[in-house]
Amino acid sequence: MGAMVLVRLGLLLCLSGQIHAIKRATTKAFTHPGGMHPQQQIDFVRTKVAQREQPYYDAYTQLIKSADAAFNHSTHELADFSVPGYYVNATMHQKNSAGLQSDSFDAYACALAYHLSGFQAKYADQSLRFLRAWAHVNNKYSDYDGTLVMAYSGPGMVIAGELLYHYHGWNPVDQQKYLQWVKNVYLKASNEIRTRTNNWADWGRFGSILSGYLLENSTEIAENIRLIKKDLFHKIAQDGHMPEETKREANGIWYTYFSLAPITAACWVAYRATNENLFTNFTQGTASIKLALDYLHYYNMNSNFWPWYPNPNKGSPSSWPGNLLEAMAPIYGSDSFVDYVKAARPLIYRNHHFAWTFPTLMRTQLGDYPKK
Numbered sequence: 001m002g003a004m005v006l007v008r009l010g011l012l013l014c015l016s017g018q019i020h021a022i023k024r025a026t027t028k029a030f031t032h033p034g035g036m037h038p039q040q041q042i043d044f045v046r047t048k049v050a051q052r053e054q055p056y057y058d059a060y061t062q063l064i065k066s067a068d069a070a071f072n073h074s075t076h077e078l079a080d081f082s083v084p085g086y087y088v089n090a091t092m093h094q095k096n097s098a099g100l101q102s103d104s105f106d107a108y109a110c111a112l113a114y115h116l117s118g119f120q121a122k123y124a125d126q127s128l129r130f131l132r133a134w135a136h137v138n139n140k141y142s143d144y145d146g147t148l149v150m151a152y153s154g155p156g157m158v159i160a161g162e163l164l165y166h167y168h169g170w171n172p173v174d175q176q177k178y179l180q181w182v183k184n185v186y187l188k189a190s191n192e193i194r195t196r197t198n199n200w201a202d203w204g205r206f207g208s209i210l211s212g213y214l215l216e217n218s219t220e221i222a223e224n225i226r227l228i229k230k231d232l233f234h235k236i237a238q239d240g241h242m243p244e245e246t247k248r249e250a251n252g253i254w255y256t257y258f259s260l261a262p263i264t265a266a267c268w269v270a271y272r273a274t275n276e277n278l279f280t281n282f283t284q285g286t287a288s289i290k291l292a293l294d295y296l297h298y299y300n301m302n303s304n305f306w307p308w309y310p311n312p313n314k315g316s317p318s319s320w321p322g323n324l325l326e327a328m329a330p331i332y333g334s335d336s337f338v339d340y341v342k343a344a345r346p347l348i349y350r351n352h353h354f355a356w357t358f359p360t361l362m363r364t365q366l367g368d369y370p371k372k
Protein backbone atom coordinates (compact mmCIF):
# COMPACT_ATOMS: atom_id res chain seq x y z
CA MET A 1 0.00 0.00 0.00
CA GLY A 2 2.67 2.48 1.12
CA ALA A 3 4.69 1.74 -1.99
CA MET A 4 1.70 2.33 -4.21
CA VAL A 5 1.07 5.73 -2.66
CA LEU A 6 4.71 6.64 -3.20
CA VAL A 7 4.56 5.52 -6.80
CA ARG A 8 1.43 7.58 -7.38
CA LEU A 9 2.93 10.69 -5.82
CA GLY A 10 6.09 10.14 -7.83
CA LEU A 11 4.03 9.89 -10.97
CA LEU A 12 2.30 13.15 -10.21
CA LEU A 13 5.65 14.78 -9.61
CA CYS A 14 7.02 13.49 -12.91
CA LEU A 15 3.96 14.49 -14.84
CA SER A 16 3.62 17.99 -13.53
CA GLY A 17 7.16 18.67 -12.42
CA GLN A 18 5.73 20.82 -9.62
CA ILE A 19 5.74 20.30 -5.89
CA HIS A 20 2.20 21.61 -5.41
CA ALA A 21 0.90 18.54 -7.25
CA ILE A 22 1.44 16.54 -4.04
CA LYS A 23 -1.09 18.67 -2.21
CA ARG A 24 -3.63 18.31 -4.97
CA ALA A 25 -3.45 14.53 -4.69
CA THR A 26 -6.00 14.79 -1.87
CA THR A 27 -8.44 17.04 -3.76
CA LYS A 28 -10.65 15.15 -6.15
CA ALA A 29 -11.19 16.59 -9.62
CA PHE A 30 -13.78 19.35 -9.87
CA THR A 31 -16.97 18.13 -11.45
CA HIS A 32 -20.20 20.09 -11.68
CA PRO A 33 -22.68 19.84 -10.16
CA GLY A 34 -20.65 19.25 -7.03
CA GLY A 35 -20.20 20.90 -3.64
CA MET A 36 -23.54 20.76 -1.84
CA HIS A 37 -25.25 18.44 -4.33
CA PRO A 38 -22.86 16.05 -6.06
CA GLN A 39 -24.07 14.25 -9.18
CA GLN A 40 -24.23 10.92 -7.31
CA GLN A 41 -26.70 12.38 -4.85
CA ILE A 42 -28.83 13.90 -7.60
CA ASP A 43 -28.90 10.58 -9.48
CA PHE A 44 -29.87 8.74 -6.31
CA VAL A 45 -32.75 11.13 -5.55
CA ARG A 46 -33.95 11.12 -9.16
CA THR A 47 -34.22 7.33 -9.03
CA LYS A 48 -36.13 7.44 -5.74
CA VAL A 49 -38.55 10.01 -7.15
CA ALA A 50 -39.11 7.94 -10.30
CA GLN A 51 -39.92 4.95 -8.08
CA ARG A 52 -42.26 7.15 -6.03
CA GLU A 53 -40.44 6.09 -2.91
CA GLN A 54 -41.09 8.01 0.33
CA PRO A 55 -40.13 10.32 1.86
CA TYR A 56 -38.49 11.42 -1.42
CA TYR A 57 -41.61 11.58 -3.54
CA ASP A 58 -43.55 13.90 -1.25
CA ALA A 59 -40.44 16.01 -0.77
CA TYR A 60 -40.12 16.29 -4.55
CA THR A 61 -43.75 17.36 -4.95
CA GLN A 62 -43.15 20.01 -2.32
CA LEU A 63 -40.04 21.22 -4.17
CA ILE A 64 -41.94 21.50 -7.45
CA LYS A 65 -44.63 23.57 -5.73
CA SER A 66 -41.98 25.95 -4.44
CA ALA A 67 -40.31 26.14 -7.84
CA ASP A 68 -43.63 26.81 -9.61
CA ALA A 69 -44.43 29.59 -7.17
CA ALA A 70 -41.13 31.29 -8.03
CA PHE A 71 -42.32 31.99 -11.58
CA ASN A 72 -44.54 34.76 -10.22
CA HIS A 73 -41.98 36.28 -7.87
CA SER A 74 -40.22 39.50 -8.72
CA THR A 75 -36.47 39.85 -8.14
CA HIS A 76 -35.06 42.02 -5.34
CA GLU A 77 -31.53 42.91 -6.43
CA LEU A 78 -29.85 45.92 -4.86
CA ALA A 79 -26.71 47.67 -6.13
CA ASP A 80 -25.62 48.03 -2.52
CA PHE A 81 -26.83 45.26 -0.23
CA SER A 82 -27.05 47.45 2.83
CA VAL A 83 -28.08 45.76 6.06
CA PRO A 84 -28.00 47.90 9.18
CA GLY A 85 -27.85 46.17 12.55
CA TYR A 86 -31.22 44.82 13.58
CA TYR A 87 -31.31 47.04 16.66
CA VAL A 88 -30.35 50.12 14.61
CA ASN A 89 -33.03 49.82 11.91
CA ALA A 90 -35.11 46.68 12.13
CA THR A 91 -37.35 47.63 9.19
CA MET A 92 -34.51 48.11 6.74
CA HIS A 93 -32.57 45.14 8.13
CA GLN A 94 -35.52 42.85 7.48
CA LYS A 95 -36.61 44.31 4.16
CA ASN A 96 -33.20 44.10 2.49
CA SER A 97 -32.37 40.71 4.00
CA ALA A 98 -35.73 39.24 2.97
CA GLY A 99 -35.23 40.32 -0.66
CA LEU A 100 -31.99 38.36 -1.08
CA GLN A 101 -33.38 35.44 0.90
CA SER A 102 -36.44 35.20 -1.31
CA ASP A 103 -34.34 35.30 -4.50
CA SER A 104 -31.78 32.86 -3.11
CA PHE A 105 -34.45 30.31 -2.23
CA ASP A 106 -36.22 30.70 -5.58
CA ALA A 107 -32.98 30.36 -7.57
CA TYR A 108 -32.04 27.26 -5.59
CA ALA A 109 -35.48 25.59 -5.75
CA CYS A 110 -35.77 26.14 -9.51
CA ALA A 111 -32.22 24.89 -10.23
CA LEU A 112 -32.90 21.73 -8.25
CA ALA A 113 -36.28 21.31 -9.93
CA TYR A 114 -34.48 21.51 -13.27
CA HIS A 115 -32.40 18.43 -12.42
CA LEU A 116 -35.09 16.39 -10.75
CA SER A 117 -37.92 17.10 -13.20
CA GLY A 118 -36.05 15.63 -16.15
CA PHE A 119 -34.22 18.82 -17.18
CA GLN A 120 -37.19 21.06 -17.88
CA ALA A 121 -35.58 24.23 -19.23
CA LYS A 122 -38.36 26.41 -17.82
CA TYR A 123 -36.98 25.79 -14.32
CA ALA A 124 -33.40 26.52 -15.26
CA ASP A 125 -34.48 29.75 -16.97
CA GLN A 126 -36.40 30.88 -13.91
CA SER A 127 -33.41 30.18 -11.70
CA LEU A 128 -31.21 32.21 -14.04
CA ARG A 129 -33.61 35.13 -13.81
CA PHE A 130 -32.66 35.55 -10.13
CA LEU A 131 -28.95 34.90 -10.65
CA ARG A 132 -28.77 37.36 -13.52
CA ALA A 133 -30.59 40.07 -11.57
CA TRP A 134 -28.03 40.04 -8.77
CA ALA A 135 -24.96 39.45 -10.96
CA HIS A 136 -25.73 42.47 -13.12
CA VAL A 137 -26.75 44.91 -10.42
CA ASN A 138 -25.26 44.04 -7.06
CA ASN A 139 -21.64 45.05 -6.57
CA LYS A 140 -21.30 45.55 -2.86
CA TYR A 141 -22.68 45.09 0.63
CA SER A 142 -22.53 47.52 3.50
CA ASP A 143 -23.53 48.43 7.04
CA TYR A 144 -23.02 46.44 10.21
CA ASP A 145 -24.74 43.21 9.15
CA GLY A 146 -24.11 43.38 5.38
CA THR A 147 -21.31 40.79 5.30
CA LEU A 148 -22.98 38.30 7.61
CA VAL A 149 -26.41 38.51 5.98
CA MET A 150 -24.82 38.21 2.53
CA ALA A 151 -22.91 35.10 3.70
CA TYR A 152 -25.90 33.30 5.21
CA SER A 153 -28.56 34.38 2.69
CA GLY A 154 -26.44 33.88 -0.42
CA PRO A 155 -25.62 30.13 -0.41
CA GLY A 156 -28.75 29.41 -2.46
CA MET A 157 -27.39 31.69 -5.20
CA VAL A 158 -24.10 29.77 -5.27
CA ILE A 159 -25.69 26.31 -5.15
CA ALA A 160 -28.06 27.31 -7.98
CA GLY A 161 -25.12 28.36 -10.16
CA GLU A 162 -23.37 25.10 -9.38
CA LEU A 163 -26.45 23.11 -10.41
CA LEU A 164 -26.79 25.06 -13.66
CA TYR A 165 -23.07 25.04 -14.44
CA HIS A 166 -23.49 23.01 -17.64
CA TYR A 167 -26.94 24.28 -18.60
CA HIS A 168 -26.68 25.05 -22.31
CA GLY A 169 -29.23 27.84 -22.04
CA TRP A 170 -26.85 29.88 -19.86
CA ASN A 171 -25.20 32.33 -22.16
CA PRO A 172 -21.43 32.35 -21.48
CA VAL A 173 -21.23 36.12 -21.03
CA ASP A 174 -23.96 35.99 -18.39
CA GLN A 175 -22.32 33.04 -16.72
CA GLN A 176 -19.00 34.88 -16.48
CA LYS A 177 -20.78 37.89 -15.04
CA TYR A 178 -22.34 35.63 -12.41
CA LEU A 179 -19.04 33.93 -11.54
CA GLN A 180 -17.50 37.37 -11.12
CA TRP A 181 -20.30 38.31 -8.74
CA VAL A 182 -19.66 35.18 -6.68
CA LYS A 183 -15.97 35.99 -6.54
CA ASN A 184 -16.12 39.76 -6.01
CA VAL A 185 -19.14 40.04 -3.77
CA TYR A 186 -20.28 36.77 -2.21
CA LEU A 187 -16.90 35.13 -1.64
CA LYS A 188 -15.40 38.45 -0.59
CA ALA A 189 -18.06 38.85 2.10
CA SER A 190 -17.61 35.27 3.27
CA ASN A 191 -13.84 35.57 3.53
CA GLU A 192 -14.10 38.81 5.47
CA ILE A 193 -15.83 37.08 8.37
CA ARG A 194 -14.39 33.57 8.31
CA THR A 195 -11.86 34.22 11.06
CA ARG A 196 -14.35 35.55 13.62
CA THR A 197 -14.94 33.42 16.70
CA ASN A 198 -18.68 32.66 16.66
CA ASN A 199 -21.27 31.68 14.04
CA TRP A 200 -20.13 34.56 11.79
CA ALA A 201 -17.01 32.48 11.04
CA ASP A 202 -19.07 29.36 10.37
CA TRP A 203 -21.19 31.13 7.77
CA GLY A 204 -18.08 32.69 6.26
CA ARG A 205 -16.36 29.32 5.89
CA PHE A 206 -19.43 27.64 4.46
CA GLY A 207 -19.89 30.48 1.94
CA SER A 208 -16.21 30.35 1.09
CA ILE A 209 -15.93 26.59 0.59
CA LEU A 210 -19.08 26.58 -1.59
CA SER A 211 -17.65 29.40 -3.69
CA GLY A 212 -14.21 27.78 -3.74
CA TYR A 213 -15.74 24.67 -5.26
CA LEU A 214 -17.78 26.60 -7.82
CA LEU A 215 -14.69 28.62 -8.82
CA GLU A 216 -12.51 25.49 -8.76
CA ASN A 217 -10.06 26.88 -6.24
CA SER A 218 -8.57 24.00 -4.25
CA THR A 219 -6.47 26.40 -2.16
CA GLU A 220 -9.66 28.05 -0.97
CA ILE A 221 -11.18 24.69 -0.08
CA ALA A 222 -8.08 23.62 1.84
CA GLU A 223 -7.96 26.93 3.71
CA ASN A 224 -11.55 26.58 4.92
CA ILE A 225 -10.92 23.01 6.08
CA ARG A 226 -7.85 24.23 7.93
CA LEU A 227 -9.87 26.96 9.65
CA ILE A 228 -12.65 24.55 10.64
CA LYS A 229 -10.16 22.11 12.17
CA LYS A 230 -8.21 24.85 13.88
CA ASP A 231 -10.95 26.01 16.25
CA LEU A 232 -13.63 23.28 16.18
CA PHE A 233 -12.77 22.29 19.75
CA HIS A 234 -12.78 25.86 20.88
CA LYS A 235 -16.33 25.98 19.52
CA ILE A 236 -17.36 22.58 20.90
CA ALA A 237 -16.59 21.91 24.56
CA GLN A 238 -15.98 18.49 26.10
CA ASP A 239 -19.65 18.18 27.14
CA GLY A 240 -20.87 19.21 23.68
CA HIS A 241 -22.03 22.75 24.49
CA MET A 242 -20.89 25.61 22.30
CA PRO A 243 -19.54 28.40 24.53
CA GLU A 244 -19.63 31.12 21.84
CA GLU A 245 -23.34 30.49 21.27
CA THR A 246 -24.75 29.32 24.62
CA LYS A 247 -23.97 32.77 26.00
CA ARG A 248 -26.65 34.34 23.79
CA GLU A 249 -29.18 34.32 26.63
CA ALA A 250 -32.73 33.42 25.55
CA ASN A 251 -31.47 32.53 22.07
CA GLY A 252 -28.65 30.17 23.07
CA ILE A 253 -30.35 27.11 21.56
CA TRP A 254 -31.07 28.94 18.34
CA TYR A 255 -27.48 30.20 18.04
CA THR A 256 -26.13 26.72 18.76
CA TYR A 257 -28.20 25.53 15.80
CA PHE A 258 -27.15 28.58 13.78
CA SER A 259 -23.49 27.63 14.27
CA LEU A 260 -23.82 23.87 13.72
CA ALA A 261 -25.87 24.26 10.53
CA PRO A 262 -23.07 26.00 8.56
CA ILE A 263 -20.30 23.96 10.23
CA THR A 264 -21.91 20.69 9.16
CA ALA A 265 -22.78 22.02 5.70
CA ALA A 266 -19.17 23.13 5.20
CA CYS A 267 -17.97 19.70 6.40
CA TRP A 268 -20.32 18.08 3.89
CA VAL A 269 -18.84 20.09 1.03
CA ALA A 270 -15.33 19.34 2.35
CA TYR A 271 -16.10 15.63 2.54
CA ARG A 272 -17.53 15.44 -0.96
CA ALA A 273 -14.70 17.55 -2.41
CA THR A 274 -11.71 15.92 -0.70
CA ASN A 275 -12.88 12.77 1.18
CA GLU A 276 -11.76 14.37 4.44
CA ASN A 277 -14.39 13.24 6.95
CA LEU A 278 -14.77 15.65 9.85
CA PHE A 279 -18.13 14.15 10.81
CA THR A 280 -16.96 10.84 12.20
CA ASN A 281 -13.20 11.18 11.92
CA PHE A 282 -12.37 14.29 13.89
CA THR A 283 -12.57 14.32 17.67
CA GLN A 284 -10.70 15.74 20.63
CA GLY A 285 -11.17 13.94 23.92
CA THR A 286 -14.93 13.44 24.18
CA ALA A 287 -15.76 16.37 21.89
CA SER A 288 -16.99 15.90 18.34
CA ILE A 289 -19.55 17.34 15.95
CA LYS A 290 -21.85 14.46 16.89
CA LEU A 291 -21.62 15.32 20.58
CA ALA A 292 -22.62 18.93 19.83
CA LEU A 293 -25.56 17.71 17.71
CA ASP A 294 -26.68 15.40 20.52
CA TYR A 295 -26.44 18.27 22.97
CA LEU A 296 -28.58 20.48 20.74
CA HIS A 297 -31.07 17.67 20.16
CA TYR A 298 -31.39 16.88 23.87
CA TYR A 299 -31.80 20.45 25.10
CA ASN A 300 -34.10 21.46 22.30
CA MET A 301 -36.42 18.69 23.53
CA ASN A 302 -35.74 19.44 27.21
CA SER A 303 -35.31 23.20 27.14
CA ASN A 304 -36.43 23.52 30.75
CA PHE A 305 -33.11 21.88 31.71
CA TRP A 306 -31.01 24.26 29.56
CA PRO A 307 -28.19 25.28 31.92
CA TRP A 308 -27.43 28.66 30.35
CA TYR A 309 -30.62 30.73 30.64
CA PRO A 310 -34.13 30.32 31.99
CA ASN A 311 -36.90 29.51 29.49
CA PRO A 312 -34.82 29.73 26.30
CA ASN A 313 -36.48 29.84 22.90
CA LYS A 314 -36.49 26.47 21.20
CA GLY A 315 -37.12 25.10 17.73
CA SER A 316 -39.28 22.31 16.31
CA PRO A 317 -39.06 19.25 14.05
CA SER A 318 -40.68 21.04 11.10
CA SER A 319 -38.33 24.03 11.25
CA TRP A 320 -34.93 24.35 12.96
CA PRO A 321 -33.28 22.23 14.30
CA GLY A 322 -35.37 19.60 12.48
CA ASN A 323 -33.74 20.45 9.15
CA LEU A 324 -30.24 19.99 10.60
CA LEU A 325 -31.04 16.75 12.42
CA GLU A 326 -32.77 15.37 9.31
CA ALA A 327 -29.60 16.07 7.30
CA MET A 328 -27.36 14.51 9.94
CA ALA A 329 -29.44 11.37 10.52
CA PRO A 330 -28.05 9.35 7.58
CA ILE A 331 -24.48 10.50 8.23
CA TYR A 332 -24.52 9.16 11.77
CA GLY A 333 -27.14 6.45 11.26
CA SER A 334 -29.06 8.11 14.08
CA ASP A 335 -32.51 6.68 14.81
CA SER A 336 -33.17 9.31 17.46
CA PHE A 337 -32.69 12.12 14.92
CA VAL A 338 -35.09 10.30 12.59
CA ASP A 339 -37.62 9.88 15.39
CA TYR A 340 -37.44 13.60 16.05
CA VAL A 341 -38.29 14.67 12.47
CA LYS A 342 -40.27 11.78 11.04
CA ALA A 343 -43.78 13.15 11.61
CA ALA A 344 -42.79 16.54 10.16
CA ARG A 345 -41.51 15.19 6.81
CA PRO A 346 -40.97 16.34 4.19
CA LEU A 347 -38.87 19.22 5.49
CA ILE A 348 -38.01 22.39 3.64
CA TYR A 349 -36.20 25.20 5.43
CA ARG A 350 -36.81 28.26 3.29
CA ASN A 351 -36.39 31.28 5.51
CA HIS A 352 -33.51 33.49 6.44
CA HIS A 353 -30.45 31.29 5.79
CA PHE A 354 -29.42 28.40 3.55
CA ALA A 355 -27.44 25.44 4.85
CA TRP A 356 -29.81 22.46 5.09
CA THR A 357 -32.67 23.66 2.88
CA PHE A 358 -34.02 20.43 1.35
CA PRO A 359 -32.78 17.82 3.85
CA THR A 360 -35.53 15.23 3.34
CA LEU A 361 -35.23 15.28 -0.43
CA MET A 362 -31.46 15.61 -0.83
CA ARG A 363 -30.38 12.80 1.44
CA THR A 364 -26.83 12.88 2.73
CA GLN A 365 -24.67 9.79 2.76
CA LEU A 366 -21.15 8.79 3.74
CA GLY A 367 -19.40 6.80 1.04
CA ASP A 368 -20.94 6.04 -2.34
CA TYR A 369 -24.68 6.32 -2.85
CA PRO A 370 -26.47 3.05 -3.60
CA LYS A 371 -26.79 2.64 -7.37
CA LYS A 372 -30.54 2.01 -7.37
Ligand SMILES: *[C@@H]1O[C@H](CO)[C@@H](O)[C@H](O)[C@H]1NC(C)=O
Residues within 6 Å of the ligand: 068, 069, 071, 072
Ligand atom coordinates in the same frame (compact mmCIF):
# COMPACT_ATOMS: atom_id res chain seq x y z
C1 LIG B 1 -49.01 33.12 -11.22
O1 LIG B 1 -49.82 34.26 -11.46
C2 LIG B 1 -50.86 34.03 -12.39
C3 LIG B 1 -51.56 35.34 -12.67
O2 LIG B 1 -51.87 36.00 -11.47
C4 LIG B 1 -51.81 32.96 -11.83
O3 LIG B 1 -52.82 32.68 -12.77
C5 LIG B 1 -51.04 31.70 -11.57
O4 LIG B 1 -51.85 30.75 -10.94
C6 LIG B 1 -49.84 31.98 -10.66
N1 LIG B 1 -49.03 30.78 -10.55
C7 LIG B 1 -48.60 30.31 -9.41
C8 LIG B 1 -47.80 29.04 -9.47
O5 LIG B 1 -48.77 30.85 -8.33
Ligand SMILES: *[C@@H]1O[C@H](CO)[C@@H](O)[C@H](O)[C@H]1NC(C)=O
Residues within 6 Å of the ligand: 088, 089, 091, 092
Ligand atom coordinates in the same frame (compact mmCIF):
# COMPACT_ATOMS: atom_id res chain seq x y z
C1 LIG C 1 -34.86 52.82 8.53
O1 LIG C 1 -34.81 52.63 7.13
C2 LIG C 1 -35.97 53.11 6.49
C3 LIG C 1 -35.94 52.63 5.04
O2 LIG C 1 -34.75 52.98 4.41
C4 LIG C 1 -36.02 54.61 6.63
O3 LIG C 1 -37.14 55.13 5.97
C5 LIG C 1 -36.09 54.94 8.12
O4 LIG C 1 -36.02 56.33 8.31
C6 LIG C 1 -34.95 54.27 8.87
N1 LIG C 1 -35.16 54.42 10.29
C7 LIG C 1 -34.21 54.79 11.11
C8 LIG C 1 -34.56 54.79 12.56
O5 LIG C 1 -33.10 55.13 10.72
Ligand SMILES: *[C@@H]1O[C@H](CO)[C@@H](O)[C@H](O)[C@H]1NC(C)=O
Residues within 6 Å of the ligand: 217, 219, 220, 223
Ligand atom coordinates in the same frame (compact mmCIF):
# COMPACT_ATOMS: atom_id res chain seq x y z
C1 LIG D 1 -7.81 30.91 -4.56
O1 LIG D 1 -7.98 31.12 -3.17
C2 LIG D 1 -6.82 31.63 -2.55
C3 LIG D 1 -7.08 31.60 -1.03
O2 LIG D 1 -8.11 32.46 -0.65
C4 LIG D 1 -6.53 33.01 -3.10
O3 LIG D 1 -5.36 33.51 -2.50
C5 LIG D 1 -6.35 32.90 -4.60
O4 LIG D 1 -6.19 34.19 -5.16
C6 LIG D 1 -7.53 32.22 -5.25
N1 LIG D 1 -7.24 31.98 -6.65
C7 LIG D 1 -7.98 32.48 -7.62
C8 LIG D 1 -7.58 32.10 -9.01
O5 LIG D 1 -8.94 33.20 -7.40
Ligand SMILES: *[C@@H]1O[C@H](CO)[C@@H](O)[C@H](O)[C@H]1NC(C)=O
Residues within 6 Å of the ligand: 275, 276, 277, 281
Ligand atom coordinates in the same frame (compact mmCIF):
# COMPACT_ATOMS: atom_id res chain seq x y z
C1 LIG E 1 -10.77 7.89 9.35
O1 LIG E 1 -9.64 7.71 10.19
C2 LIG E 1 -9.10 6.42 10.12
C3 LIG E 1 -8.03 6.30 11.19
O2 LIG E 1 -7.25 7.45 11.24
C4 LIG E 1 -8.54 6.17 8.72
O3 LIG E 1 -8.02 4.88 8.62
C5 LIG E 1 -9.69 6.35 7.74
O4 LIG E 1 -9.20 6.25 6.42
C6 LIG E 1 -10.37 7.67 7.91
N1 LIG E 1 -11.53 7.71 7.07
C7 LIG E 1 -11.86 8.77 6.36
C8 LIG E 1 -13.08 8.63 5.55
O5 LIG E 1 -11.22 9.79 6.36
